[in-house]
Amino acid sequence: xxxxxYDFRDFGNAVGRLVEALRDAGASDHIIxxxxxxxxxxxxxxxxxxATLINIWLERRVIGRMQSRLGPNRYGPFGLLxxxxxxxxxxxKEALTPRAADAIVFTIxxxxxxxxxxxxxxxxxxxxxxxxxxxxxxxxxxxxxxSTSAIIVFMAGYASNNKYALLGSMRVVAMLISYEVPSVLAxxxxxxxxxxxSLRDIVEFQRTHWVFLLFLQPLALLIFLIGSTVxxxxxxxxxxxxxxxxxxxxxxxYSGMKxxxxxxxxxxxxxxxxxxxxxxxxxxxxxxxxxxxxxxWMLFIGKMYAVYFLFIWFRGTLPRFRIDQLMAFAWxxxxxxxxxxxxxxxxxxxxxxxxxISAGIVLPIFAVVNFALAGALIAxxxxxxFQQFQxxxxxxxxxxxxxxxxxxxxxxxxxxxxxVA
Amino acid sequence: MTAATAFLSGHQVAERITASLPGAVVEATEGWVVxxxxxxxxxxxLLHDDAELDARFLAxxxxxxxxxxxxxxxxxxxLAKNQRFALKVYIxxxxxxxxxxVSSIWLGAHLQEREIYDLMGIRFSGHPDLKRLFxxxxxPGFPLRKDFMTxxxxxxxxxxxxxxxxxxxxxxxxxxx
Amino acid sequence: xxxxTEPLVVNIGPQHPSTHGVFRxxxxxxxxxxxxxxxxVGYLHRSIEKLAEERTWTQNIPFxxxxxxxxxxxxxxxxCSxxxxxxxxxxxxxxxxxxxxxxxxxxxxxxxxxxxxxxxxxGAWQTPLMHMFRExxxxxxxxxxxxxxxxxLNYMRIGGVAFDIPDExxxxxxxxxxxxxxxxxxxxDLLLDNEILLMRGRDVGVLPAEMAINASISGPxxxxxxxxxxxxxxxxxxxxxxxxxxxxxxxxxxxxxxFLVRMEEVRQSVRIIRQAxxxxxxxxxxxxxxxxxxxxxxxxxxxxxxxxxxxGYYLVSDGGPTPYRYKVRPPSLINLSAxxxxxxxxxxxxxxxxxxxxxxxxxxxxx
Numbered sequence: 006x007x008x009x010x011y012d013f014r015d016f017g018n019a020v021g022r023l024v025e026a027l028r029d030a031g032a033s034d035h036i037i038x039x040x041x042x043x044x045x046x047x048x049x050x051x052x053x054x055x056a057t058l059i060n061i062w063l064e065r066r067v068i069g070r071m072q073s074r075l076g077p078n079r080y081g082p083f084g085l086l087x088x089x090x091x092x093x094x095x096x097x098k099e100a101l102t103p104r105a106a107d108a109i110v111f112t113i114x115x116x117x118x119x120x121x122x123x124x125x126x127x128x129x130x131x132x133x134x135x136x137x138x139x140x141x142x143x144x145x146x147x148x149x150x151x152s153t154s155a156i157i158v159f160m161a162g163y164a165s166n167n168k169y170a171l172l173g174s175m176r177v178v179a180m181l182i183s184y185e186v187p188s189v190l191a192x193x194x195x196x197x198x199x200x201x202x203s204l205r206d207i208v209e210f211q212r213t214h215w216v217f218l219l220f221l222q223p224l225a226l227l228i229f230l231i232g233s234t235v236x237x238x239x240x241x242x243x244x245x246x247x248x249x250x251x252x253x254x255x256x257x258x259y260s261g262m263k264x265x266x267x268x269x270x271x272x273x274x275x276x277x278x279x280x281x282x283x284x285x286x287x288x289x290x291x292x293x294x295x296x297x298x299x300x301x302w303m304l305f306i307g308k309m310y311a312v313y314f315l316f317i318w319f320r321g322t323l324p325r326f327r328i329d330q331l332m333a334f335a336w337x338x339x340x341x342x343x344x345x346x347x348x349x350x351x352x353x354x355x356x357x358x359x360x361x362i363s364a365g366i367v368l369p370i371f372a373v374v375n376f377a378l379a380g381a382l383i384a385x386x387x388x389x390x391f392q393q394f395q396x397x398x399x400x401x402x403x404x405x406x407x408x409x410x411x412x413x414x415x416x417x418x419x420x421x422x423x424x425v426a
Numbered sequence: 427m428t429a430a431t432a433f434l435s436g437h438q439v440a441e442r443i444t445a446s447l448p449g450a451v452v453e454a455t456e457g458w459v460v461x462x463x464x465x466x467x468x469x470x471x472l473l474h475d476d477a478e479l480d481a482r483f484l485a486x487x488x489x490x491x492x493x494x495x496x497x498x499x500x501x502x503x504x505l506a507k508n509q510r511f512a513l514k515v516y517i518x519x520x521x522x523x524x525x526x527x528v529s530s531i532w533l534g535a536h537l538q539e540r541e542i543y544d545l546m547g548i549r550f551s552g553h554p555d556l557k558r559l560f561x562x563x564x565x566p567g568f569p570l571r572k573d574f575m576t577x578x579x580x581x582x583x584x585x586x587x588x589x590x591x592x593x594x595x596x597x598x599x600x601x602x603x
Numbered sequence: 604x605x606x607x608t609e610p611l612v613v614n615i616g617p618q619h620p621s622t623h624g625v626f627r628x629x630x631x632x633x634x635x636x637x638x639x640x641x642x643x644v645g646y647l648h649r650s651i652e653k654l655a656e657e658r659t660w661t662q663n664i665p666f667x668x669x670x671x672x673x674x675x676x677x678x679x680x681x682x683c684s685x686x687x688x689x690x691x692x693x694x695x696x697x698x699x700x701x702x703x704x705x706x707x708x709x710x711x712x713x714x715x716x717x718x719x720x721x722x723x724x725x726g727a728w729q730t731p732l733m734h735m736f737r738e739x740x741x742x743x744x745x746x747x748x749x750x751x752x753x754x755x756l757n758y759m760r761i762g763g764v765a766f767d768i769p770d771e772x773x774x775x776x777x778x779x780x781x782x783x784x785x786x787x788x789x790x791x792d793l794l795l796d797n798e799i800l801l802m803r804g805r806d807v808g809v810l811p812a813e814m815a816i817n818a819s820i821s822g823p824x825x826x827x828x829x830x831x832x833x834x835x836x837x838x839x840x841x842x843x844x845x846x847x848x849x850x851x852x853x854x855x856x857x858x859x860x861x862f863l864v865r866m867e868e869v870r871q872s873v874r875i876i877r878q879a880x881x882x883x884x885x886x887x888x889x890x891x892x893x894x895x896x897x898x899x900x901x902x903x904x905x906x907x908x909x910x911x912x913x914x915g916y917y918l919v920s921d922g923g924p925t926p927y928r929y930k931v932r933p934p935s936l937i938n939l940s941a942x943x944x945x946x947x948x949x950x951x952x953x954x955x956x957x958x959x960x961x962x963x964x965x966x967x968x969x970x
Contacts, residue, residue: 072733168613172635172951240728241799249621249724250952324799325726327952328635387798394801399791401826401851401860401867408831408852409506410812412482431838457902482816486904488917488930499917501904501932505816505832512904534819534940541936545652560645560969569653 015301017134020044045137049126053273060272061088063310064317071321092265100261103166110164115259115266118157121150122270125277130205130289132301143204144192147281148185151236154274155181158245161267162255173254176328177245180235183335188232190343191225194350195285198222208289214364215293219286220372224346224379226286228339230315233278235331238271239316241323242331249325279312280305287312338390342382349378431503434479434511436460442479446472458499458512463525466515467552470528473502473513480504481511484532487539489546491572496523496548517548527553545570610638613951617646621724621955624965628954635950640943644936647969655929660686660896661761663929668755670931671967673716676709676746677909679759684840685905685916686761690898697886698763699842703879704776705746705758706841706907707872711783712742713910714823714865714872717962721862722794724959725803731794738786741779748772761896763889776880783873791866804859808945808957811856818940822912823868824961827853827861834908846878858960865962897924911935911962935967 020041027037062077062085069076077084102108128143130136140146155178162174195218196202199210211218219226235242238254246254256267283289287308290301326334353371356362440454443461450469453460461469473481481502490497496517503510517523527550529535537559539550544558547568557563567574616627625646631639651670655663667678680702687694694702716739719732743753749768750758758765794800810820815828825832831850835843851867853860900922906915912934919928938961946954 068728068730072730073737074733168611171611172613172632240726243726244952247726247952248728249726250955252619320728321730323727324722324797324803325952326799327803327950329950330802391798391801394798394805397805397854397860399795399863401853401863403849403867404831404852405849406831407505407508407833407837407850409816410829412506412813412816430844484819485906485913486915486917486930486932488928490919490928490930499902501915501917505830505837508837532819533814533817533944534937537936537940538819545650558645560648562645569650574653 015132015134016048017132017136021134042137046127049137050123053123053126053276056276057269057272058088058092060276060313061091061269063313064272064320067314067317068321071318095262095265098261100263101258103258105166106258107164107166110160111258112263114157114161114164115256115263115270118154118161118270119266119273121153121157122273122277125150125274126280128204129280129305130208130284131305132290133296135290135302136205139203139205141201141203141206144196144202144207144285147204148189148192151188152181152185154236158255161259165255165258167258169251169253169257170255172251173245173247173257176247176251177238177255179328180242180244180331180335183332184232184235184339187228187335187339187343188236190340190347191222191228191232192285194222194225194343194347197347197350197354200354204284204289207285208291211288212291214368216368216372217286217288221368221375222286222346222350223376224342224382225350226282227379227383228343228346229282229285231339232335233282234316234319235335237274237278237316239275240320241325243320243325244328244331247325275316276309276313279309279316282312283308334390338386342386345378345382346375349375432507432509434509436511439473439479439511439513442476443469443472446476452516458514460514460516463515463517467526467528467530470500470513470531474531478507479511480507480509482506484528484534484538485510487528487535487542489542489548489570491546491570493572494518494520496520496546498525498542498548500528522549523547524549524551526551527556529553544568547571608633615951615954617643621959622965623720623959623963626958626963626965626968628958630946630951630954632951635952637946637949637951637954640946640954642939642942644965644968647965649970651970652929652931655926657925659924660898660926661894663926664759664761665755665757668757669966670933670970671713671909671911671914671935671964672754673964674709674713674910675754675756676705676758677713677907677914679756680706680841681905681907681909681914682916683759683761684907685903685918686896686898688905689901689903689918689920690761690896692762692890692892692896694763694841695887695890696842696884697767698888698890700879700883701764701768701888702759702841703843703846704876704883705749705764707876707879708742708745710872710910711869712739713962714869715739715742717823717910718790718862718865721858721956721959721962722800724955725800727800731790734790738783741782745772745775745779748775760889760892762892763887765889767888773880776876780873780877780880784870787866787870787873795863795866801859803952803956804857804862804960806855806857807949807953808858808960809856810941810945814941814944815856818944819937820912820941822908822910822934822938823861823864824912824938826851827864827960828856829853834906834913838906840905840907842879843875845882846875848874858956861960861962895924897922902928906932909934911964911967912938931967931970933967933970935963935965939963939968 024037024041066076077087080086080090102111125147127138128140128146158177159174162170198221199207201207238245256264259267283305290296290305292304296304357367435456436454436459439459440451443451447469450461450465451459452462473479481504483503483505485503486501488499498515500513502513515525517525527539529539539553540559542548543550543556544560545568550556611632613632614627614629616622617625627643629641629643630637651666655666664679664682667682668675671678715735719735722731723729746756747753749772750756750766810828812828812830815825829852831852833850836850848871851864853864898920900920902919904915904917906913914934915932917930918926921927945957
């Protein structure tokens, strides 16, 4: 049953009404679908545009607080107009193209990179009826979009004809390809439980079984969260940008609004991934009956920002991996964990379906089992992984007087006779 | 509490050097020992390997321009024995001074010798990578030499005495030459 | 099949966020692995040693601020004690204690900066740096309270210090000393258990003790390599022989050990300051030294333990009004002696971390 068109709890109703009205008026599907799709696209674009401005402010402000400073507070109330000022500044600046750069690729890269970032928002289940494109392979679509950014970033880095940019883009390609694997395997666990790849159906599964998939798949959430920080180039995995090593990586040569595009895309992508996590693991618009009182899209956006805050928190507090450590982390730590998690999920679903046990009994058991499994795996594997770094005490040894280690007599010539520089 | 670092007088060090390398020591005073430039490397190797002097730590190399000759001063110390002493080398040549490099003995001498070459123009033969450290290649002259950018008529830059100060109070013009 | 590859030469610096100034490192990379490293310095060269020969002994004190500008107090102390040694000036007791207090405060400030930037180089985006700046800021407030300046302090004089401490200094110092151990414990809780930081710092830029001594490396770097050598203990200057403190020593000689040593040194500095506060005697804060001090002809090599390492002054006097030779032993420069050996074979990310853990100061390297 559709509510009235002005029901702001679910804007999908309005579009539904419009479709009905147009159909009543005798319009053909060739008109109806483009019109409704355009309305939906505009809605998504407006949201993304507005959210980006908010995100810039939020990111700077929250990180400022974490770093015991104030953050932007000059323009507008609480510095809310700071992103606008930033944007004006960036637009005014000259967008330089280095002479040695491949001008065409260099110019289109910041434009193209926006496409997958925005496309991801199309399949999000904003509300019960509020899905712009209810793809039955939604999860696959999102993962595919995530991997296209590797090519675009590589375009940007390679076209810049800069050594730092080249290093950065090489790193991006290496790590994106590595992290696709555990991320996909983690998501497979979720889709195994939900039995569908459509984001709408996954939310529907969580609603009908009265459970967040977070409780059923904690390990998958963790793996996906880590994998997505890598795909987003965010700390602790921002090795493609790594401003303390390769300065800004692939977008080092970009200036003005071209740089602004990369900057904005990073935030849009972060929000996009937050949306994926909110839909897959946190129930999307459904929140244990709360959606009856609060519009579902508000809950969804709220969850999205909760996850986004987590990303900001990571960025504000964690140091950065080294590229080989990041790779080792993917292949040695996350991949086995993801495989075990997927295997466990498949086994559990098989038991559930085979013996037709009621969900009320079996799901709590699965939740406990999966949490125990996640804890045990992380603790055990982590101990093995980090053993070599913990072979020394955490504190410096204290010596009360001078104490110089015995050196052999006669002294050997120093090990490397090469000069420093 | 450990006692302060023992300072070995030049005589003590000279005795030790002469025992193994007779003729290497040119002069020994209370504060330092002067070694012949051509025997510098073997002397330093001896000092470094000697169990008693144990000069494992080369604290500082410094060049001093004495107008008609150069001094290169090595501040050597032993961490294990907590003692230190100074070693000097005189280079009579003033235009193209050159002494052997000790960088084959102390890794820490590399940068310091490069710095001295850069600023004072003393060449260290045997240094594997002797080039200017701070200034660019082709910089005219060596700034720390006393005759760098000398003013005409033999006038020396810098204070010769304090304004309104009576030269008699400190014994007349001390500056050479 | 083998691909034809060629090494990539990358300039790290002189404009680079992690070179702590205008330090330039030219690395040759094979992929991400460093096969050659060459340091190029001199962008900040001001020829202080030459300028100093044109200025009187007293006029040279401000130059010592401008060398290691993050540890101006220890620069002052090193130069003034060298001149005092050369001229045979007796420094009053109170001045000695004030010097110790300020030198240790400066050490805390410098180590806060060094550790903050080290973690920043490890990729923790500014947060530890900003938090450690908070403590540094309080120390700079104390400096401002006493001598009016925050960075280039020019506080010490030949024969003592320029000003006595104001009345509000001691309560503020007391408060800071109460706070600092908690802060260090907080940082240790937050940082030392961080696996990523451990992974970035452990086994990176390893410097064995033997090479460290051979390469004339001093200060926290030498201690990080396992050599318990501290000039405050070995050759006590000022009144350091009256205080109880320990020398922190690293286990492995890697970047993380140097970080640990600096962390622990802050705690030891607090210990020293506490003792010095309790023993601070009344009396004059500066000996009566003529402004135009004229040390007798002679030469001296005097060294102190600066936050970066052994900061020495080799001064030659010919009895004139200005130094005949004014030579600094810059720990920042000499600690870079083994840079190439530490870097070759590691990756470009490690190079930055190693450089961060050495704690260079370009003002002191180039002079």
